[in-house]
Amino acid sequence: MQYPRIEAPIALIGMGLSNLSVQKYLLTSGFNEADIFVYQDEDGEDAQERLQEAKTFFVSPGYPLSKPWLHKLKHFKQGVTSELALAYALIAERKSGETIVGVSGSLGKSTTVSLIHAGLVAANQKAELSGNIGKPLLDYVMATSDEKAKYSKYIVLELSSYQLENCGDLNVDISCLTNFSPNHLSRYPSLEAYYAQKLELIGRTKNMVFVNEQSTELVKTLKSVDPQKLRFYNPDDSLVFDEKDWKAKRLVGAHNKQNLEAAALVLKELGCLSEDAKAALLSYSGLPHRLQKISLPLGAPTVINDSKCTSIDGIKVALACVAEEENMNFERLTLLIGGQDKDLPWQDLASLPKGIRFLFFGEVGPKAKDLSQIEGPCFQTLDQLIGSLKIEDYSPQDWILLSPGGTSFDEFKNFEERGKVFSERMQQKWN
Numbered sequence: 152m153q154y155p156r157i158e159a160p161i162a163l164i165g166m167g168l169s170n171l172s173v174q175k176y177l178l179t180s181g182f183n184e185a186d187i188f189v190y191q192d193e194d195g196e197d198a199q200e201r202l203q204e205a206k207t208f209f210v211s212p213g214y215p216l217s218k219p220w221l222h223k224l225k226h227f228k229q230g231v232t233s234e235l236a237l238a239y240a241l242i243a244e245r246k247s248g249e250t251i252v253g254v255s256g257s258l259g260k261s262t263t264v265s266l267i268h269a270g271l272v273a274a275n276q277k278a279e280l281s282g283n284i285g286k287p288l289l290d291y292v293m294a295t296s297d298e299k300a301k302y303s304k305y306i307v308l309e310l311s312s313y314q315l316e317n318c319g320d321l322n323v324d325i326s327c328l329t330n331f332s333p334n335h336l337s338r339y340p341s342l343e344a345y346y347a348q349k350l351e352l353i354g355r356t357k358n359m360v361f362v363n364e365q366s367t368e369l370v371k372t373l374k375s376v377d378p379q380k381l382r383f384y385n386p387d388d389s390l391v392f393d394e395k396d397w398k399a400k401r402l403v404g405a406h407n408k409q410n411l412e413a414a415a416l417v418l419k420e421l422g423c424l425s426e427d428a429k430a431a432l433l434s435y436s437g438l439p440h441r442l443q444k445i446s447l448p449l450g451a452p453t454v455i456n457d458s459k460c461t462s463i464d465g466i467k468v469a470l471a472c473v474a475e476e477e478n479m480n481f482e483r484l485t486l487l488i489g490g491q492d493k494d495l496p497w498q499d500l501a502s503l504p505k506g507i508r509f510l511f512f513g514e515v516g517p518k519a520k521d522l523s524q525i526e527g528p529c530f531q532t533l534d535q536l537i538g539s540l541k542i543e544d545y546s547p548q549d550w551i552l553l554s555p556g557g558t559s560f561d562e563f564k565n566f567e568e569r570g571k572v573f574s575e576r577m578q579q580k581w582n
Contacts, residue, residue, distance in 0.1 A: 172290050173209045239320065239321045257332040271421075313338075325360075326361070361381075384409075391415040401433070414432055466500070497515070511530070
């Protein structure tokens with residue numbers, strides 16, 4: 152099967168998971184290696200010249216379509232597409248009938264899609280988790296090509312604003328918007344432009360859009376949206392869970408009550424909120440690198456890996472979550488801030504609870520310290536910071552929280568690698 156709108160030469164701009172999937176698809180669909188050209192930012196003038204000959208451009212989500220050099224390409228306007236756009240087109244073409252759920256937002260979307268997927272599996276439904284989490288959707292399409300028995304009944308997609316910039320004719324059956332807060336301001340010309348990109352999901356939703364009523368920023372943006380399409384949810388007035396359920400949940404934090412409520416309502420709308428599905432939601436323990444407690448021996452401090460946190464609001468959420476834990480005292484908390492900058496309002500760190508010990512690291516460390524006017528040492532790398540920690544300075548009553556705010560790309564491939572390195576190094580130190 153060959154997607155008819157792909158014309159060689161083909162440029163793969165960026166080579167993350169999504170374009171690796173595209174490359175595999177193209178090579179198994181009749182194109183040869185000479186038809187395909189990989190372009191990375193560090194490539195020189197010869198690469199730019201070859202780009203001018205390309206007729207189809209698969210642009211990685213990491214590349215803003217607003218980049219001026221992209222628009223100078225001869226066939227760019229006619230030939231731009233993406234892995235997600237291709238995957239959806241192939242699903243529509245084969246008419247395999249999957250019900251698609253889309254989730255977007257500044258915070259909470261990874262946990263929410265994972266909860267929905269866990270609930271569907273617990274309800275004995277065949278479901279695929281994809282998009283901005285797990286495997287690219289195109290991998291699923293290739294794995295199920297011409298084998299109807301392998302089709303999933305449901306596809307649950309985490310959709311970033313980057314993906315929504317370039318997703319072709321993507322439509323979803325049901326969607327959810329979890330939370331809006333300032334983020335990715337180095338990519339978008341304004342906060343309003345960032346929010347507008349997220350809101351595009353509403354127009355791509357055929358049926359119901361679930362909206363977090365507790366996200367003030369999100370609700371403010373919806374004044375011009377047809378309210379008939381929206382269904383607001385609020386865990387304080389839950390339509391699914393009672394007080395006993397909330398006490399039984401394994402996920403910590405008020406924000407995770409919002410995520411659980413959203414997932415439950417989506418499952419209910421799909422007709423899949425069985426008792427087993429509900430139990431799966433309440434027993435769900437969370438994703439790696441998102442407020443993940445690191446296993447350390449007795450006598451060690453409580454260490455939390457929240458490497459996924461790449462916003463100021465994310466830091467605040469993390470602090471609110473650990474504050475709910477028994478015997479937690481901010482004066483016994485060490486907070487690790489740093490990574491790569493994306494023009495976040497670092498001065499807002501000054502409003503965090505008093506008594507916290509701050510350690511700064513990475514490319515943005517000095518800037519975050521300077522703008523917030525918070526005292527604390529700076530380290531060039533996360534590894535140097537961890538190496539500076541002295542075991543004798545910490546007791547079981549102490550907490551160490553990696554909730555960096557900055558992205559991972561100054562030192563690591565992604566937040567997963569950063570979280571893995573942090574967890575392993577902390578375990579080595581205390582074992």
